Amino acid sequence: MLKITLLTFCLLIPGGSLWLSQYRTLALGVPIFGLIWVTLICCSRWIIEPTGFSSLLIGLLSLHLLTWFLGVFISFSNKSLTPSWMDFSSLLLPLMVSITIGVSCHFYKANWFGFAFYHIPSISMLPTLVPGDIILVDTWAYKNAKTDLKDIVLFQQKLQPKIYIKRVTAIEMQEYQWLDKNKYWQKVMIAENHSFVVGDNPEYSNDSRNFGAINNEQVFAKAEFIIISVGAEWQLREVRSFKAL
Numbered sequence: 001m002l003k004i005t006l007l008t009f010c011l012l013i014p015g016g017s018l019w020l021s022q023y024r025t026l027a028l029g030v031p032i033f034g035l036i037w038v039t040l041i042c043c044s045r046w047i048i049e050p051t052g053f054s055s056l057l058i059g060l061l062s063l064h065l066l067t068w069f070l071g072v073f074i075s076f077s078n079k080s081l082t083p084s085w086m087d088f089s090s091l092l093l094p095l096m097v098s099i100t101i102g103v104s105c106h107f108y109k110a111n112w113f114g115f116a117f118y119h120i121p122s123i124s125m126l127p128t129l130v131p132g133d134i135i136l137v138d139t140w141a142y143k144n145a146k147t148d149l150k151d152i153v154l155f156q157q158k159l160q161p162k163i164y165i166k167r168v169t170a171i172e173m174q175e176y177q178w179l180d181k182n183k184y185w186q187k188v189m190i191a192e193n194h195s196f197v198v199g200d201n202p203e204y205s206n207d208s209r210n211f212g213a214i215n216n217e218q219v220f221a222k223a224e225f226i227i228i229s230v231g232a233e234w235q236l237r238e239v240r241s242f243k244a245l
Helices: 002-012 016-018 024-043 049-077 090-106
Strands: 115-119 132-136 152-156 165-171 175-179 185-189 196-197 217-231
Touching: 002 016, 002 024, 002 049, 016 024, 016 049, 016 090, 024 049, 049 217, 152 196, 165 175, 165 217
Parallel strands: none
Antiparallel strands: 115 132, 132 217, 152 165, 152 217, 165 196, 175 185
């Protein structure tokens, strides 16, 4: 009964069942193998596609379950292994290794792996993006490239913590015109290394029509696809999940 309890608890710890089976080097390697898998998916830039992100999650889950079943098999095959309650404390090391790797990857994913998550808070991008959408953004998209027409970009104004998400409607050296609230036509020429950005729901969007074209250096990510969408009372909008932008 104790062995079953410990092995069940190990479902929460990558490599935990291998650790209890005395395969401790292999157990500590499980989160490392997971990190390698994440790195391969991200460096190939497959991560910015819905299929790539799904493969990343499926790969990590498969690694965890396969190694857990392997540890369970070894534990029940080796009758000499008799775990004690002290083994709970011994699981602290693999737990801390997994937590350290997981937390580090989460907080530094934008720099290390080139992606991040963003929650849509407003209606300025309706109907493309609605409040409750959680999207994956490519933080490496503009390292060696400039913004392009129709890109959905994330940026910040100088000295402001607020993050904006808008669509690029004009790029450098292009002319852009629009009808303002007073029904007058306005026209601007976009300067070099600048982009004119407007929300898809322009009536309710604070954008370049108010604060002018933005410097491309202010842009830090490009929106790629919706991971999941949650409405009022945590209602899941299945039709919007894994929808490319």
